[in-house]
Amino acid sequence: MCGIVAYIGKREAYPILIKGLKRLEYRGYDSAGVALLNGGLNIFKTKGKVSDLEALTEGKHLTSNLGMGHTRWATHGEPNNVNSHPHVSQNGNLAIIHNGIIENYATIKEELINRGHHFESETDTEVLIHLIEEIQKASNKELDEAVRIALHEVVGAYAIVIISKNDPEKLIGARKGSPMVVGIGEEGEYFIASDASPIIEYTKDVTYLKDSEIAYINKGKLTVKTIDNIEMTPEIQKLEMNLEAIEKGGYEHFMLKEIFEQPKSIGDSLRGRFDPVTGILAMRSLKEYEHKIKNLKRIIIVGCGTSWHAGLVGEYLFEDIARIPVEVEYASEFRYRNPIINEDDLVIAISQSGETADTLAAIELAKEKGATIFGLCNVVGSSIPRSSHAGAYTHAGPEIGVASTKAFTAQVSVLVLWALGFADIRGRLSKSELSKIMAELESIPAKVEKTLACESLTKELAKQFYQSRNFLYLGRGYGFPVALEGALKLKEISYIHAEGYPAAEMKHGPIALIDEEMPVVVIATKSANYEKVMSNIQEVKARKGKVIAIVTEGDTKVSAMADHVIEIPETSDYLEPLVATIPLQLLSYYIALERGCNVDQPRNLAKSVTVE
Ligand code: G6P
Numbered sequence: 001m002c003g004i005v006a007y008i009g010k011r012e013a014y015p016i017l018i019k020g021l022k023r024l025e026y027r028g029y030d031s032a033g034v035a036l037l038n039g040g041l042n043i044f045k046t047k048g049k050v051s052d053l054e055a056l057t058e059g060k061h062l063t064s065n066l067g068m069g070h071t072r073w074a075t076h077g078e079p080n081n082v083n084s085h086p087h088v089s090q091n092g093n094l095a096i097i098h099n100g101i102i103e104n105y106a107t108i109k110e111e112l113i114n115r116g117h118h119f120e121s122e123t124d125t126e127v128l129i130h131l132i133e134e135i136q137k138a139s140n141k142e143l144d145e146a147v148r149i150a151l152h153e154v155v156g157a158y159a160i161v162i163i164s165k166n167d168p169e170k171l172i173g174a175r176k177g178s179p180m181v182v183g184i185g186e187e188g189e190y191f192i193a194s195d196a197s198p199i200i201e202y203t204k205d206v207t208y209l210k211d212s213e214i215a216y217i218n219k220g221k222l223t224v225k226t227i228d229n230i231e232m233t234p235e236i237q238k239l240e241m242n243l244e245a246i247e248k249g250g251y252e253h254f255m256l257k258e259i260f261e262q263p264k265s266i267g268d269s270l271r272g273r274f275d276p277v278t279g280i281l282a283m284r285s286l287k288e289y290e291h292k293i294k295n296l297k298r299i300i301i302v303g304c305g306t307s308w309h310a311g312l313v314g315e316y317l318f319e320d321i322a323r324i325p326v327e328v329e330y331a332s333e334f335r336y337r338n339p340i341i342n343e344d345d346l347v348i349a350i351s352q353s354g355e356t357a358d359t360l361a362a363i364e365l366a367k368e369k370g371a372t373i374f375g376l377c378n379v380v381g382s383s384i385p386r387s388s389h390a391g392a393y394t395h396a397g398p399e400i401g402v403a404s405t406k407a408f409t410a411q412v413s414v415l416v417l418w419a420l421g422f423a424d425i426r427g428r429l430s431k432s433e434l435s436k437i438m439a440e441l442e443s444i445p446a447k448v449e450k451t452l453a454c455e456s457l458t459k460e461l462a463k464q465f466y467q468s469r470n471f472l473y474l475g476r477g478y479g480f481p482v483a484l485e486g487a488l489k490l491k492e493i494s495y496i497h498a499e500g501y502p503a504a505e506m507k508h509g510p511i512a513l514i515d516e517e518m519p520v521v522v523i524a525t526k527s528a529n530y531e532k533v534m535s536n537i538q539e540v541k542a543r544k545g546k547v548i549a550i551v552t553e554g555d556t557k558v559s560a561m562a563d564h565v566i567e568i569p570e571t572s573d574y575l576e577p578l579v580a581t582i583p584l585q586l587l588s589y590y591i592a593l594e595r596g597c598n599v600d601q602p603r604n605l606a607k608s609v610t611v612e
Helices: 013-027 050-057 105-114 124-139 145-151 254-260 264-270 284-287 291-296 305-322 357-368 383-387 406-425 431-444 444-465 479-494 503-508 530-542 557-561 573-594
Strands: 002-010 032-040 041-046 065-072 094-102 157-165 172-176 181-184 192-195 205-208 213-218 219-224 298-303 326-330 346-349 372-377 392-395 470-475 499-504 520-521 548-552 564-568
Touching: 002 013, 002 094, 002 157, 002 172, 013 032, 013 050, 013 065, 013 192, 032 050, 032 094, 032 254, 041 050, 050 192, 065 094, 065 157, 094 124, 094 205, 105 124, 124 157, 124 172, 145 157, 145 172, 145 192, 145 213, 172 192, 192 213, 205 548, 254 264, 254 573, 264 444, 284 291, 284 406, 291 406, 298 305, 298 357, 305 346, 305 406, 305 479, 305 573, 346 357, 357 372, 357 383, 372 383, 372 406, 383 392, 392 406, 406 431, 406 573, 431 444, 431 573, 444 548, 444 564, 444 573, 470 479, 470 530, 479 499, 479 503, 479 520, 479 573, 499 503, 503 530, 520 530, 530 548, 530 557, 548 557, 548 573, 564 573
Parallel strands: 298 326, 298 346, 346 372, 372 392, 470 499, 470 520, 520 548, 548 564
Antiparallel strands: 002 065, 002 192, 032 041, 032 065, 094 157, 157 172, 172 213, 181 192, 181 205, 213 219
């Protein structure tokens, strides 16, 4: 949800901002803009992508050591030039970029209009910078203080950066509910960004601002204060991310790179977490919360999008292996439906970004009601791990393609570990059973590698089916969340309508849609539901649907019925989602390519949804 980057120091700001915006473009790409301080306040902004901004600035005077840039995912106001950030105050002295939503902007706007303010855009952001100007004017306050007072008046979420024409050595950043990291470079230079990707090649020293904190960078010095004016000591951390991880490395798209990274990312998520000699799962969450896990009555899993699908796999795993009742909830529903939660509950919040607004709010609600929270996130240092009591990282590395791929398989991998660990603690699993499943889990990276060889087949299938208007994805048991995830991937990047369904539920509706035009992707591996799924395939075939089946290597029965088959290596039911998802990711990728879609930046979507 919007990417922000800012620089102050001795280098040229513009190239740092443009490069940074390109790295942040996964967060939104409706419009882009920069503000540079060079004598005056120079603002360039346009509807479209960062490349459109570059075209706009060609040949312009861009020399400056202080500036900020923004890439937008529109919330208030359609994506057009005027609504693009940065926005300026009425007197033109102050400029702001913003990620988030100011919920009470309409009331503030009305008051400001009564005081003579005129607004150019429809955005909530412009209201905030006018408010700061008004506070400065009305009470003769310094900018630092005016920002602080203004932030007390706003309701909502924000990560903002402000620069002032009259303060060429000042950069102010603040956050509440939206992420913000400050990079500390050489000789008094500083960077501010939504995540570390724009900063990584200049410095490894960063500090993550906490909610309701303001970073004042003035004359080469950083001061962090709360919005209640209490000075904080910034915690400086070393970035572990490397540059290679956030570049395409020869692949045409990040999504393809990330699909192909899965043998490694799954391996990385498992590494060091199991000792085959002692049969012990070495995870801090298991050790520190052993007593809690032993006694808990229920697990509630919350997440959004693909993370919610991983949560569904989690439900099957925890119930199957550890025999603990599980509920899986969309975080956005959970937070508003007055759920019954108590101290014996464990809430597992799953999120790639660790910043999804609804998931964060669900955590806060569950915490208030006394539940224990485990976070399962990919982005180290993000908000969800910090709001959770304990948890685990997925170690999948940065995921930049908007459609989530390697984060999903990494999440499922850690959920398997937790399900095994919980079962172990609760005496539901013998050491030998645990070791057997772990051995199988450790063979998954190699099986995923093997599955990736279906790439050329998915390319051919894409050529055949890319013009279909609808797709149906069917699965049973562990194949059901896989079907949901396959359908979501197709929708997200190719804009083809697709539905994931439990194979047997098809009879209660979707079957009416099946005709010779309808491709039906069926997860038909040799699982506990194999025979049942075969009956469902027959039902599709009887209505002339085109079946693309994901089958276990060497399968002959399904192959005899289906129009096309993609083989995957055999694995246990528990681990099937880790392998069966791979061909579906590739299929959606190649269908989207055939349709000429922008795979890494699908329309209307954003990687990190920091608004509710
Ligand atoms: C967005 C992304 C999805 C992601 C979902 C949840 O919709 O486009 O890929 O699954 O948010 O994000 P999270 O970071 O919480 O996993």
